[in-house]
Amino acid sequence: MVGILFIGLLLGWMVFGGSETPKEEHDHSEVEGAETIWTCSMHPQIQMKEPGQCPLCGMDLIPLEANESAMDPNAFQMTEDAMKLANIQTMVVGSKDANKKLALNGKVQIDERKLYTQSSHISGRIEKLNVNFTGEKVSRGQTLAMVYSPELVTAQEELLQANRIKESQPELFEAAKQKLSNWKIGATTINKIISNNKPIQQFPITADVSGIITAKKVDLGNYVGQGMPIYEIADLSSLWVLFDVYETDMSWVKVGNKINYTVQSLPGETFEGAVSFIDPLINPQTRVASARVEVKNSENKLKPEMFVSGVVSNNLSTSTSKDIVIPKTAVMWTGERSVVYVKSMTANKVSFKLREVLLGASLGDAYLIKEGLLEDDEIVVRGTFTVDAASQLAGKPSMMNPGSEAMSSSNETETSKKKETKSISVNQKAKDALKPVISEYMSLSDALVNDDLAAAKKAGNKLLKAVEGVNMGLFTGESHTVWMDLSGNLKKGLEHVNHFSSLDDFRKSLGQISDAVINLEITFKPNKGTLYVMHCPMANSNKGGDWLSTSKEVKNPYYGQAMLTCGEVSKELKE
Numbered sequence: 001m002v003g004i005l006f007i008g009l010l011l012g013w014m015v016f017g018g019s020e021t022p023k024e025e026h027d028h029s030e031v032e033g034a035e036t037i038w039t040c041s042m043h044p045q046i047q048m049k050e051p052g053q054c055p056l057c058g059m060d061l062i063p064l065e066a067n068e069s070a071m072d073p074n075a076f077q078m079t080e081d082a083m084k085l086a087n088i089q090t091m092v093v094g095s096k097d098a099n100k101k102l103a104l105n106g107k108v109q110i111d112e113r114k115l116y117t118q119s120s121h122i123s124g125r126i127e128k129l130n131v132n133f134t135g136e137k138v139s140r141g142q143t144l145a146m147v148y149s150p151e152l153v154t155a156q157e158e159l160l161q162a163n164r165i166k167e168s169q170p171e172l173f174e175a176a177k178q179k180l181s182n183w184k185i186g187a188t189t190i191n192k193i194i195s196n197n198k199p200i201q202q203f204p205i206t207a208d209v210s211g212i213i214t215a216k217k218v219d220l221g222n223y224v225g226q227g228m229p230i231y232e233i234a235d236l237s238s239l240w241v242l243f244d245v246y247e248t249d250m251s252w253v254k255v256g257n258k259i260n261y262t263v264q265s266l267p268g269e270t271f272e273g274a275v276s277f278i279d280p281l282i283n284p285q286t287r288v289a290s291a292r293v294e295v296k297n298s299e300n301k302l303k304p305e306m307f308v309s310g311v312v313s314n315n316l317s318t319s320t321s322k323d324i325v326i327p328k329t330a331v332m333w334t335g336e337r338s339v340v341y342v343k344s345m346t347a348n349k350v351s352f353k354l355r356e357v358l359l360g361a362s363l364g365d366a367y368l369i370k371e372g373l374l375e376d377d378e379i380v381v382r383g384t385f386t387v388d389a390a391s392q393l394a395g396k397p398s399m400m401n402p403g404s405e406a407m408s409s410s411n412e413t414e415t416s417k418k419k420e421t422k423s424i425s426v427n428q429k430a431k432d433a434l435k436p437v438i439s440e441y442m443s444l445s446d447a448l449v450n451d452d453l454a455a456a457k458k459a460g461n462k463l464l465k466a467v468e469g470v471n472m473g474l475f476t477g478e479s480h481t482v483w484m485d486l487s488g489n490l491k492k493g494l495e496h497v498n499h500f501s502s503l504d505d506f507r508k509s510l511g512q513i514s515d516a517v518i519n520l521e522i523t524f525k526p527n528k529g530t531l532y533v534m535h536c537p538m539a540n541s542n543k544g545g546d547w548l549s550t551s552k553e554v555k556n557p558y559y560g561q562a563m564l565t566c567g568e569v570s571k572e573l574k575e
Contacts, residue, residue: 002005002544003106011515014412015378020525027258032315036049036063037049037063037351038050038051038052038060038063038092039062039063040054040057040059040061044332045269046061046374048061049235054332056514061512062079063448064101064212068312070484072416073346074353074354074396074397075351075352075353075385075396076351076352076353076390076391076394077349077350077351077352077395077546078271078350078351078352078387078390078532079349079350080350083350086383086386086387086390087382087383087384087386088380088382088386089380089381089383089386090343090378090379090381090495091326091327091330091378091379091381092376092377092378092381093369093373093375093376093377093378093379094324094375094376094568095537097286099569100252100314100315100361100362100363100364101311101312101315101363101364102249102252102253102311102312102314102463103309103311104243104244104245104253104259104261104291104307104309104311105240105243105244105282105306105307105308105310105314106241106242106243106261106290106308106309107242107304107305107308107512108240108241108242108263108302108303108304108305108306108308109239109240109241109242109304110214110234110236110239110240110304111234111238111239111294112240113239114211114213114234114235114236114238115232115233115234115235116208116232116233116234116235117229117231117232117233118144118205118207118208118209118230118231118232118233118239119227119229119258120145120150120205120224120225120226120230120412121183121184121205121226121227122147122151122152122183122184122205122226123149123151123223123224123225123226123228123393124147124148124149124151124152124203124223124224124527125132125147125148125149125217125221125222125223125224126145126146126147126219126221126222126223126224127146127147127202128145128146128202128220128221129144129145129146129150129218129219130142130143130144130145130146130305130464131144131213131216131219131231133213133216134213134214134215134216135213135214136212136213137211137212137213138207138211138213139207139210140207140208140209140210140314141206141207142203142206142207143204143206144204144206144207144230144231145201145204145205145218146203146204146205147203147204147228148200148201148202148205148222149183149486152180152183152185152199153199153201154205155176155179155180155183156193156200157191157201158176159176159177159179159180159193159194160193160194160197160198160199161176161342162165162175162176163176163194177190178389178528180193183203183226184499185559187201198247200277202383203229205230209232209233209235210233210235210454211233211234211235211236212234212235212236213232213233213450214232214233214234215230215232215520216230216231217229217232218231222340235299235497236297236300236303236304237296237298238294238295238296238297238503239294239295239297239302239304240293240294241261241273241292241293241294241295241302241310242290242292242293242294243259243261243290243291243292243293243308243310244286244288244289244290245278245288245289245290245501246287246288247282247288247292250278250311252314253275253278253291253312254275254278254279255275255276255414256274256275256312256315256574257274257275257312257314258272258273258274258312258313259272259273259274259291259293259308259310259312260272260310260327261273261293261309261311262308262309262310263302263306263308264306264307264308264309265306265307265309266301269301271293271295271308273293275291275293275295275312276292276293277292278290278291278292279291279292280303291323293310294529296353299377299447302332302460310513318397322486323360323368323369323405323501323545324368324369324373324374324375324501325363325366325367325368325369326340326366326367326369326373326379327365327366327367327381328362328365328366328367329359329381329382329384330380330381330384331359331367331384332384332385332399333359333389335401336398337358337402338357338359339354339355339356339357339358339399339402340354340355340357340372340373340379340384341353341354341355341379341380341384341388342354342355342373342377342378342379342385343378343379343380343389344378346565348402352380352387352391353397354388354391354396354397354398354399354402355372355373356372356402357371357372357373357374358370358371359486363399371508374496374499374505375501376499393488398442402408422523423523423524423525424478424479424523424524426474426475427512428481428525429472429474430474430475430479431524431525431526432522432526432528433469433470433471433474434465434470434524434526435526436469437463437466437467437470437490437517437520437526437549438517438521438526438527439466440459440462440463440466441463441514441517441548442550443455443459443462444456444459444460444461444463444513444549444557445514445547445548445549445555445557445558446459446555447459448503448506448507448510448557448558448560449555449556449557449560449561449564450560450561451503451560451561453500453502453503453506455565456500456503456506457497457500457506458544459499460497460506461497461498461532463490463494463513464490464491464494464497466488467490467491467494468485468491468513470487472484479523479524482523483524483542486516486520486523487516488551489512489513489515489516490513490516490517492512493509493512494509494513496509505556507557507559508540510545510557511539511540511560512543514545514546514547514548515546517548518533518546518547518548520549521573525573527573529550530572531548531549531550531572531573532548532549532550532551532552532557532569532571532572532573533546533547533548533549533569533570533571533572533573534546534548534554534567534569534570535567535568535569535570536556536558536559536564536566536567537567538555538558538559538563539557539558546570552569554566554567554568554569
């Protein structure tokens with residue numbers, strides 16, 4: 001009996017003990033399913049099943065959080081500690097005035113309009129020079145030289161002979177006086193010759209203008225002909241400052257631009273002037289053109305041939321809008337495209353995603369951004385190449401490897417276009433709730449047709465409110481899911497409506513908005529009349545774009561007045 005009892009207990013223990021084994025195995029499998037993955041904060045492509053050190057940098061591995069798997073597959077994630085170690089800095093993009101500063105070099109030159117060549121009005125031999133060196137100041141009417149002219153002596157003798165017979169031959173006397181007047185001999189001098197009854201041997205050459213002698217053309221004893229230059233005189237009371245403008249910078253210098261400049265020989269002094277003239281011809285040797293600034297020189301501080309350095313500023317923004325300007329350190333340029341890294345926060349984690357941008361003008365240490373960024377976007381401005389290298393090692397899109405995101409998105413777009421939108425029956429209350437959406441969309445389209453940015457923003461905000469005001473309870477079943485998708489697309493297309501700084505920015509979102517409204521009309525048919533789907537093959541960089549219209553007349557909202565009639569009716573929608 002004792003043996004039978006012992007055998008029974010042993011069998012019971014084996015049976016009940018064995019029944020717990022599957023439970024233990026099940027619990028063990030659950031633990032294995034929740035196994036922690038360890039990764040490197042600097043090299044997230046490293047993923048290991050147990051803690052340790054990174055085989056690339058030697059840093060301690062950290063646990064990979066489960067919510068990281070939910071992040072954008074094209075985004076690269078980095079911890080705050082890793083950002084500090086890599087010295088990565090970011091900035092929030094904002095709109096501001098786009099100013100271009102251009103440094104120019106030049107020289108002070110004589111005003112060509114005040115440069116005069118003093119010539120001799122008589123021919124003869126230079127008997128006396130009163131001005132013997134350049135740089136001497138002369139006044140108008142001052143005697144510069146004395147000239148002996150045999151021809152003039154002969155003409156005087158003819159005058160004296162004609163004077164003796166002027167009673168009988170007055171015409172001859174007048175002709176003799178006129179001959180001397182042609183040599184710029186004044187009436188006073190002629191009367192003096194007649195009263196002295198003998199010719200004057202030397203005649204003066206007087207200055208026609210006041211100024212500084214810049215060149216002496218003759219010496220004592222030289223023979224000069226009538227009209228031959230003997231001095232060059234310049235008036236230095238006003239001068240030109242000629243700045244050299246290279247042909248690559250010609251677009252940045254306009255007539256009327258203000259230039260602040262300094263003169264090397266006058267340290268501590270700053271001058272300001274406006275560009276009054278730009279040379280229409282480029283020097284073929286130096287490849288520069290001259291930009292002229294006229295300056296008063298009443299104190300004679302400036303002298304011709306002085307070197308000057310100036311800066312001209314250009315405000316590229318219009319009076320009604322400002323532009324997005326980012327530092328050059330934020331941009332990586334591959335030769336074909338320019339990219340930046342945009343920062344975002346997900347579950348207390350920092351992620352960076354590559355974004356292509358279209359660069360505008362170079363503004364010294366910054367770039368003007370035409371496309372690709374909006375206000376309040378946060379971008380990397382320091383450590384950009386560090387982020388790009390880490391993203392490339394992690395297998396994410398990078399500067400040299402843009403990835404397949406663009407390709408997949410375009411394929412999805414083509415697939416969605418090919419997929420035919422089907423009609424879904426909803427009650428009249430649901431249709432009435434959608435009518436304001438169609439109405440506000442038409443107002444938005446009209447504003448873009450008229451190139452009215454303010455009206456487009458106002459209509460866009462009203463359209464967004466109309467979408468948000470639709471009662472979701474009116475849609476059930478399949479219609480609920482479809483309206484969720486359509487309203488999501490509309491909200492996404494209108495989310496930056498208040499930040500659009502130009503019509504071009506607004507029109508980039510028009511395609512997504514229009515496609516959603518067209519699908520809304522096809523699916524739920526809220527409109528009782530006839531609507532027309534219009535198509536422009538040139539919109540969206542020749543990819544084509546559709547919009548909805550109440551009329552067959554083509555009024556293109558993608559281009560407005562620039563190409564108002566570009567497009568055609570592609571589909572007619574009736575209830």
